[in-house]
Amino acid sequence: METDIRFRHKSLVENSKSGDRNAQYQLYELYVDAMYNIGMRFLGIKEDAEDIVQDSFVDAFKNLHNFKYESTFGAWLKRIVINKSINHLKVKRLPLAAMDDHEYHLTEEPNNEPIDKTDVEKVKRGIEKLPLGYKNIINLYLLEGYDHMEIGEVLGISTSTSKSQYHRAKKKLVEIINTL
Template identity: 30%
Template sequence: MSTNKEEQLQLLVASCREGDRKAQETIFSLFSRKMFAVCLRYCRDHDEAEDVMIMGFTKVFTRIDAYKGEGSFEGWIRRIMVNSALTEYRKNAKRMYTVDIDAVQPDTEAVAYQDDTTEMKYLLSLIQGLPGHLRIAFNMFVIEGYSHKEIGEILGITEDLSKIHVFRARKQLQQKIRNAEPVFCA
């Protein structure tokens, strides 16, 4: 980020600390798309991801004083979004049921690989289709870059169980991709 943009961002953060609604709206506009994508990777669907993102931004603005200007502001927001998604997952985990992956019928709908965006949407839908505990560990390790030790500490599981979750998630994703019937568009 250029120095001018960094200065503008710091001014926005300072205004948010004073409760300036316009500054909050601007920060929301600047980061909402990226943060929605982060939330979507952890959530089951768009509605849940939107709810998590809104809860996350509420935390951002109520806890803005906790941001000390050290490190990336975007990274600080991202961490809040991931933590909000994990909180929502834990809250919903009590109401979730599990389904044996072998009992699930494969989706017979063809997948179109028209461009990178379509392929990314398809991959995201596959990740969202993973059981919650596998999806969370996979996202944290592969996408967010947490170590297995950190994942274990955050989720309250062993480091080895984190490795098993990521391994199983990868295997399930590979199987889903192998079973897909891509349609190539000219």
């Protein structure tokens, strides 16, 4: 089954490379919702997320000849959406939170009890309340699965800064969640 899906996706990519508009539309339909969700997590504004997703697909189809199957098409497209989202935030001059600007110290670490749906909603609300830089680190690391080296490359920061920002973001998130 998974092999069939991979073959279908590869076939759509190859047909799209040769200019097949139907194949491009099918790829768009397969990935548009997931890419929109990524854009919304980073940008938080529906219109901005929609614009970024459209621009990302246009760029992806223009540069499809550069796609070499080193990852899945979805992973490649996701990286485009994330990079465009971050660049959009930079243009709006919404920088990462400076490390010295936000010193948060918690006396307790969170416990490891099972999480119910109410807790998941609290976490989502908490992430939304984080300063933008912290929110980006949390999104990239926890939700998108990037490691700190990749985050550093995407955000133009060092690996150690990514780790420190993540640690501080996690502490701030716990603080926020505890007030909800």
